[in-house]
Structure formats: structure tokens, C-alpha cells
Amino acid sequence: MSKGFTTTYRIALLASAILAMFAGVEARLVWLHVIDRDALLRSVGEARRQLTVDTARRGDIVDAHGALLATSRSIIVLGVDPQFTRPEDRPKWPRLAELIGLPLPVLQKAFLTKIRPEAPKGENRAGPDKPMLITLAQPGTPPAEAAPATVAAAGDAAAKDDTELDEPDELNNRPIRWAKLSDQVPESVYADVTKLNVRGVYGRRLYRRDYPHNEMAAHIIGFVDGHEKPMAGMEHYADFYLRGENGWLESEKDGKSRELAQFRTREVPAVDGFNVTLSIDATVQHMVEDELAKVAAQYEPQKATIIVSDPLTGFVLALANYPSFDLNTYNKLTKDEQRWMRNVALADEYEPGSVFKIVAVSGALNEGLVTTQTEFDCTLEKIDYNGLTRNLPREDASDHFDHPLSVAEIVAHSSNKGAAQLAMRLGDQRFYDYARAFGFGQHTGFPVGGEVLGNLKPPAKWDSLTITRMPMGQSVTATALQMQQAMGVIASGGVLLRPQVIRQIRDAQGELVYKFDRIEERRVISQQTADTMARLLTEVVSPEGNAVQAAIPGFNVAGKTGTAQKLLPVILSNGTTVMRYSDKHHVASFVGFFPASHPQVAIAVIIDDADARCPTGVAFGNAVAAPVFKRLGERLIPYLDIRPTIQNDAAPALALGDTR
Amino acid sequence: MRAGPPNGSRAFVNHFMVYALVAICTSASIGLGTVWMRHQISVAANENKVLEAAVADLDRRIEETDAAIAAEQDPAVLNRRNTDWNLGLVAPVETQVRRISEDPVLRLASLHNRKLFGEVPATVSLQVALAH
Numbered sequence: 001m002s003k004g005f006t007t008t009y010r011i012a013l014l015a016s017a018i019l020a021m022f023a024g025v026e027a028r029l030v031w032l033h034v035i036d037r038d039a040l041l042r043s044v045g046e047a048r049r050q051l052t053v054d055t056a057r058r059g060d061i062v063d064a065h066g067a068l069l070a071t072s073r074s075i076i077v078l079g080v081d082p083q084f085t086r087p088e089d090r091p092k093w094p095r096l097a098e099l100i101g102l103p104l105p106v107l108q109k110a111f112l113t114k115i116r117p118e119a120p121k122g123e124n125r126a127g128p129d130k131p132m133l134i135t136l137a138q139p140g141t142p143p144a145e146a147a148p149a150t151v152a153a154a155g156d157a158a159a160k161d162d163t164e165l166d167e168p169d170e171l172n173n174r175p176i177r178w179a180k181l182s183d184q185v186p187e188s189v190y191a192d193v194t195k196l197n198v199r200g201v202y203g204r205r206l207y208r209r210d211y212p213h214n215e216m217a218a219h220i221i222g223f224v225d226g227h228e229k230p231m232a233g234m235e236h237y238a239d240f241y242l243r244g245e246n247g248w249l250e251s252e253k254d255g256k257s258r259e260l261a262q263f264r265t266r267e268v269p270a271v272d273g274f275n276v277t278l279s280i281d282a283t284v285q286h287m288v289e290d291e292l293a294k295v296a297a298q299y300e301p302q303k304a305t306i307i308v309s310d311p312l313t314g315f316v317l318a319l320a321n322y323p324s325f326d327l328n329t330y331n332k333l334t335k336d337e338q339r340w341m342r343n344v345a346l347a348d349e350y351e352p353g354s355v356f357k358i359v360a361v362s363g364a365l366n367e368g369l370v371t372t373q374t375e376f377d378c379t380l381e382k383i384d385y386n387g388l389t390r391n392l393p394r395e396d397a398s399d400h401f402d403h404p405l406s407v408a409e410i411v412a413h414s415s416n417k418g419a420a421q422l423a424m425r426l427g428d429q430r431f432y433d434y435a436r437a438f439g440f441g442q443h444t445g446f447p448v449g450g451e452v453l454g455n456l457k458p459p460a461k462w463d464s465l466t467i468t469r470m471p472m473g474q475s476v477t478a479t480a481l482q483m484q485q486a487m488g489v490i491a492s493g494g495v496l497l498r499p500q501v502i503r504q505i506r507d508a509q510g511e512l513v514y515k516f517d518r519i520e521e522r523r524v525i526s527q528q529t530a531d532t533m534a535r536l537l538t539e540v541v542s543p544e545g546n547a548v549q550a551a552i553p554g555f556n557v558a559g560k561t562g563t564a565q566k567l568l569p570v571i572l573s574n575g576t577t578v579m580r581y582s583d584k585h586h587v588a589s590f591v592g593f594f595p596a597s598h599p600q601v602a603i604a605v606i607i608d609d610a611d612a613r614c615p616t617g618v619a620f621g622n623a624v625a626a627p628v629f630k631r632l633g634e635r636l637i638p639y640l641d642i643r644p645t646i647q648n649d650a651a652p653a654l655a656l657g658d659t660r
Numbered sequence: 661m662r663a664g665p666p667n668g669s670r671a672f673v674n675h676f677m678v679y680a681l682v683a684i685c686t687s688a689s690i691g692l693g694t695v696w697m698r699h700q701i702s703v704a705a706n707e708n709k710v711l712e713a714a715v716a717d718l719d720r721r722i723e724e725t726d727a728a729i730a731a732e733q734d735p736a737v738l739n740r741r742n743t744d745w746n747l748g749l750v751a752p753v754e755t756q757v758r759r760i761s762e763d764p765v766l767r768l769a770s771l772h773n774r775k776l777f778g779e780v781p782a783t784v785s786l787q788v789a790l791a792h
Contacts, residue, residue, distance in 0.1 A: 057723075074724070212731040261709040283735060638753065
């Protein structure tokens with residue numbers, strides 16, 4: 001065996017060197033890991049740790065057939081850091097300006113303005129002055145976006161400020177680190193912008209609410225503000241379901257602020273918001289809004305409302321008001337135009353006029369106090385009631401009855417005197433109880449629109465004329481939806497149904513979370529009374545009735561007109577202001593349903609103050625609202641596949657083809 | 661000169677050197693392996709991140725497309741297109757509709773066939789080849 005290459009001297013030297021090196025390394029390790037540990041960890045943590053919020057997507061609002069009514073889509077807020085631009089990119093600027101739809105001079109100014117003089121004290125400053133501990137970004141953000149020179153505060157911060165500034169230099173100028181170029185860049189355009197590869201230009205991705213149908217169902221859907229804060233309508237009511245829950249992930253970043261995915265320590269995924277399915281049918285809603293537009297063009301009313309619902313379930317198929325507004329541009333409305341946002345179908349009350357007669361007639365029939373053939377003298381001027389002589393209301397100028405009217409005729413001709421006498425048969429308290437039972441003076445429970453109660457005073461607060469005026473729809477106020485709900489009692493066979501607009505809640509994967517069903521509030525009248533009332537109401541649109549304009553060939557239409565004088569302030573000669581019923585301003589309405597024997601659709605048409613454009617100078621319900629009911633009904637028949645109830649001998653033309 | 665047997669200290673040193681070299685090589689291998697493994701973890705994590713980004717990007721594109729489709733399907737837009745392109749489409753009215761109880765496809769097929777062949781049964785002629 002060889003002696004080996006070592007000598008004692010060499011061994012000692014080598015061992016000493018190795019030991020010295022190990023000792024040095026160990027000393028350094030002890031220094032770093034024990035003595036300086038806290039400071040270093042703090043420093044590393046501050047420099048490398050990053051907490052990224054994974055923004056949850058707000059759920060969609062869809063119609064009964066799944067058509068998008070409100071959705072969230074990501075858009076890019078595009079900006080430039082003027083400190084990072086380079087001269088060789090200058091030829092690309094015109095193309096960039098063209099892509100984002102910005103005038104070239106404006107773009108050039110954003111690129112070339114590199115500093116801003118320090119703002120005077122007290123003025124709000126943007127940028128790094130704000131503590132910015134959390135970086136907001138979408139997961140999987142490309143490095144180009146995730147590595148801005150300034151802190152990447154996506155979303156709202158970007159929307160709030162058009163620029164972000166750095167600390168002021170010695171000349172008190174603040175370098176601009178981000179100047180907004182556009183806040184509406186779609187994903188597809190942003191892909192083209194990225195391909196241009198202009199240095200310093202980067203975008204911040206955020207979700208923005210989009211309403212693809214603009215004005216459609218604006219008062220039902222509502223809207224969110226620029227920061228996704230729900231402001232009105234379904235957006236506000238169903239926010240709990242829609243908003244989702246943000247996730248977050250904790251990881252580390254490199255020197256260029258790029259996430260080091262391998263150092264992700266905790267990851268809580270975002271839970272996207274649920275989708276809300278409404279009972280609104282976009283096609284029916286469009287038909288309704290189309291009819292409202294025609295009414296607006298023809299009569300220029302102060303306001304108008306049309307509601308279409310399924311009378312057997314209470315679900316609203318369409319609800320529209322005139323005037324309305326565009327959900328995508330609600331923030332551009334002037335102060336005066338902001339009243340258009342009011343859902344007048346629920347937030348405004350009006351005297352319902354003759355439509356309210358259904359309460360007295362239904363009550364008297366349901367209590368067995370009268371039959372359809374019971375007759376009343378409708379020429380009386382005064383009548384004794386509860387020991388007092390009361391003045392009966394006048395009939396409409398065109399109505400003069402030379403014979404006693406049966407209950408059926410009272411309904412068909414809309415006799416005010418007849419309705420008053422029916423209410424007197426019921427008595428104050430029972431009439432009031434029926435009015436309450438029909439839903440007047442209380443909330444319907446409709447989830448959106450800022451619903452008001454309406455005004456239905458209890459008998460203790462009535463004056464001597466109330467029992468004669470309330471049955472014809474004066475001295476009582478109601479919302480358009482309350483009228484629709486009350487007529488629904490007759491259509492549904494005597495049951496008061498809660499009007500609803502949400503059908504289902506589904507999660508982001510489409511799984512059913514909750515399903516809403518028909519809600520019966522109470523039985524108001526018997527099925528038999530409801531059937532009788534439906535039959536009586538079909539006489540209203542018969543040639544003998546007062547609203548033949550609402551008749552739809554082939555279908556039994558049941559409905560009731562209303563022409564309510566508006567109660568307006570009048571200044572007397574002595575300077576005092578009193579409220580008087582106007583002869584020149586009316587609320588015209590027609591509320592009905594069809595087919596009367598098995599109702600499939602209920603429609604309420606309420607038009608406020610259309611008198612000025614009416615040939616007669618008075619906007620009667622049968623002249624203004626009933627034709628709208630008819631037109632709308634005829635459009636709904638083929639769409640909702642409503643089968644005719646009256647056999648017509650005339651052979652129809654064929655849509656599917658004649659096989660004879 | 662003939663080398664004698666190594667004394668105890670030299671043998672120990674030789675062994676020490678060998679073991680030290682083995683230990684260094686082993687720890688270096690472990691170190692390199694660890695570095696390689698961490699690199700692979702990093703690569704996999706970044707690939708995952710890129711994939712996530714791609715999926716998220718696709719989702720965003722789908723959402724954008726859905727919104728665009730919904731906007732194009734707005735009845736007002738469809739009406740405008742109908743007018744602009746002179747399509748002349750109108751909604752059916754009740755008098756145009758014949759309600760049928762049978763399958764409309766079979767009904768239309770029947771109608772088509774009757775137009776094609778008439779009410780009289782068609783005569784059928786066949787060419788027959790006879791083998792000798």
C-alpha cells in the first residue's frame with residue numbers, strides 16, 4: 001500500500017482551512033438565522049410577499065328563457081407610464097390611438113407629459129400617498145401587466161384617478177407614473193394593443209356591469225355604480241346572491257413584481273356570484289315597451305305604466321314605465337331626468353277610478369247580498385244610509401239610465417251610483433275589509449321599486465261621502481301593481497297572489513340553488529264569485545259594455561276601465577290653495593285578463609294625463625288605455641300560444657300550411 | 661524505496677479524505693437534486709399559472725362574446741336589422757295561425773309529398789335485369 005500523498009504539515013493546513021471555512025460559514029449562518037433573523041424576515045416579507053385579491057365575478061341577471069339582462073364582463077383600463085416610454089415606439093402611437101379610439105393629440109400629450117407640478121397643500125393627491133398594501137389583480141395576470149413601475153392598484157383606484165404620481169423631486173415636480181388612456185378597452189382590442197408592444201402601456205383588468213338590452217326592464221333590473229355598489233332594482237335587492245365572495249392568494253414576487261407561483265402559500269379561490277333568473281320575458285317586455293313608446297308618441301302623457309303577469313302564479317312577465325332610461329348611461333342623466341329612474345308602477349299612487357268597482361261588486365256577490373240580476377235605481381241623486389241622507393255621485397256625462405240596472409249592467413256600464421249602492425249594501429266595515437283583502441292599503445311584497453302603501457283609510461276616518469265615492473275609486477289611492485294584483489284575485493279564482501319577479505337562483509355552474517313558487521296570500525272571494533265576476537267583466541268589453549275597444553276577436557276578455565280625475569292643487573281668488581278634482585287631467589286605465597274562462601295573461605295599462613292630445617279633451621280609459629290592452633293582447637296571443645275560446649267560422653289563413 | 665505499511669494516522673486521514681469526498685459528493689448531489697426539484701416545482705407552478713391565465717382569459721372572452729350576442733339579440737336591434745336589410749319579417753297574427761294537434765313535421769312532410777305526388781298514388785316502374 002502506498003504511503004499516501006499527505007504529510008502531517010499538509011494535513012494540518014488542509015484541516016485548518018476546511019475548519020476555518022466551515023467556521024466562517026457557520027458563523028454567517030448563525031448571524032443570519034439567529035441574530036439578524038427578525039430584521040431579515042421582515043425585510044424579505046415586505047419585499048417579496050404579496051397578497052393578491054381574486055375578484056369574484058358578479059352573477060348575471062337573466063330573463064325567464066335565459067337571455068342576459070345584466071352581466072359582468074371584464075374590461076381594461078388602459079394607461080401609460082410616461083417614464084417608461086421609448087422614442088422608437090413613436091411610429092406606433094397613431095395605430096394605438098386608432099385602436100382605443102383616442103384622438104392622437106390627446107394620446108401624444110399623455111405620452112409626453114412626464115411630470116406634474118406639486119399640487120398646493122390641501123389638495124387631494126393621487127398615487128403613492130395612499131397606503132397600498134394589497135395588490136388587486138386578476139389571477140393569471142400576464143407579467144407585462146403585473147409588473148408596472150407603480151403599485152398595481154386595479155379596479156376602483158384606476159377608475160377613480162386618471163393619473164398616479166410619484167414622490168415630488170427636488171424641483172417639487174411629481175413624475176407621472178400612470179396616465180389613463182381609456183377605461184373601456186374590450187379584451188379583443190387589448191389583445192391587439194398588447195401585440196403592438198408599446199413600452200410603458202399597460203392595462204388593468206376589472207369587471208364592469210353591462211346591460212345588453214339598454215333600456216329594457218330598466219326599472220326592474222336596476223343598476224350598480226362604477227364600483228359595483230348596487231343602487232337600485234334587482235341589482236340592489238338580490239345583491240346578496242349576485243355579489244359573490246372575493247378570494248385571495250398569498251405568494252411571493254420577484255424583483256420585477258412578477259409572482260413566483262411556486263411560493264404560493266395560501267390560496268382561497270373566489271366564489272362567483274349566483275345568477276338570478278327573473279320571470280320577466282324579454283320578448284314580452286319588448287312588446288310592452290314598444291306599446292308604451294307608441295302611447296308616448298301619440299298622447300305625450302305625463303307617465304304611463306304597463307304590467308303583464310301570469311294571473312295563475314302572480315309572476316310578472318313584463319313591467320315597464322314611461323319615461324324610462326338607459327341602464328348603461330344612467331349616470332349621464334341630468335338632475336331633472338333622474339326622475340325617470342322612479343319605478344312609478346310601485347312608487348307612485350293614483351286614484352284607481354272605476355277599476356276599483358270590482359271590490360264592491362265582488363264583496364256584495366261573495367256575501368250573497370245580491371245576485372247578478374239584482375237591480376238598483378241608478379237615477380237617484382240622494383240616498384239614505386245609516387240614518388243620513390247621502391249625495392250619490394254623478395254618472396259619466398254619456399251615461400243616462402232610464403231603467404234600474406242589474407248588477408251585471410252596473411259592471412258593464414260602470415255605473416257610479418250602482419257601485420255606491422252595492423258598497424252600502426256591504427256596509428262601511430265590510431267594504432273596507434274587502435278592499436284590504438284585495439290588497440289595497442298594504443304592500444304587495446314586490447321586491448323592487450320602492451313600493452308605497454297607497455291610501456285606504458279605515459271607516460273611522462271616513463267622512464259622510466266616502467262610502468259613495470270610494471266604491472267608484474275616489475278617496476282611495478293605489479299603485480299600478482296593486483290594481484294588477486286586485487284584478488288577479490278574480491283571474492286566479494278568488495285568491496290574492498303575491499306578485500313576484502324572481503324565478504330561480506342558480507350558481508355560477510348553473511346548478512339550481514333556490515326556486516320561487518306561487519305564493520298565496522289569502523282567499524278573498526270564493527271560486528264561484530270569481531267565476532261570476534269574470535263573466536260580468538267580459539260584458540265590459542262586449543258591444544253593450546263601455547270598453548269594446550279592448551275586445552280581442554276570438555277571445556273572451558275580462559276587464560275594467562278606469563278614468564280617474566286627478567286631484568290637483570287650485571289657487572282660489574283669496575290666495576289659498578285647495579285640492580280639487582280636475583276636469584282636464586285624468587288617469588286612464590284598463591286592467592283585465594284573458595281568456596276569461598281560463599286566464600293566461602293579465603294586463604294593466606295605466607296612462608297618466610294624456611288628455612291634451614285626446615280629441616275629446618278627456619283621456620277616458622276606454623279610449624286611451626283599452627286599445628293598448630287590445631293591441632298588446634293580440635301580440636301576446638301567438639307568442640304565448642294562447643288558444644282562442646270563441647270558435648270563429650271564418651277559415652283562417654295558414655301559417656303552417658294547408659293540407660286540405 | 662519500498663513503502664512500508666501506513667501508520668494509523670495516515671490510514672485514518674486517507675479514510676477521512678475518501679469519506680469526506682463521498683460526503684461532499686453526496687451532499688452536492690442532494691443539493692443539486694434539491695435545486696433541480698425546486699426548479700421543476702417552479703416550472704410546474706409557472707406552467708399552472710400560465711394555464712390558469714389562459715383559462716381565465718378564455719372565460720373573459722366567452723363572457724364578452726355572450727354579452728355581445730345578448731346585445732345583438734335585443735328585439736330592438738333585431739327590428740332595426742329587419743328594416744335595414746329589408747327582410748320584411750313580421751310577427752304572425754292570430755288569423756294566420758292554424759292550430760294542429762299532430763306533429764308539425766309530419767304534417768309538413770305530408771303536405772310536401774302531396775304537392776309532389778298529387779292525391780293519386782304514383783305508378784312505380786322498376787328495371788329488372790334477367791340473368792341468362
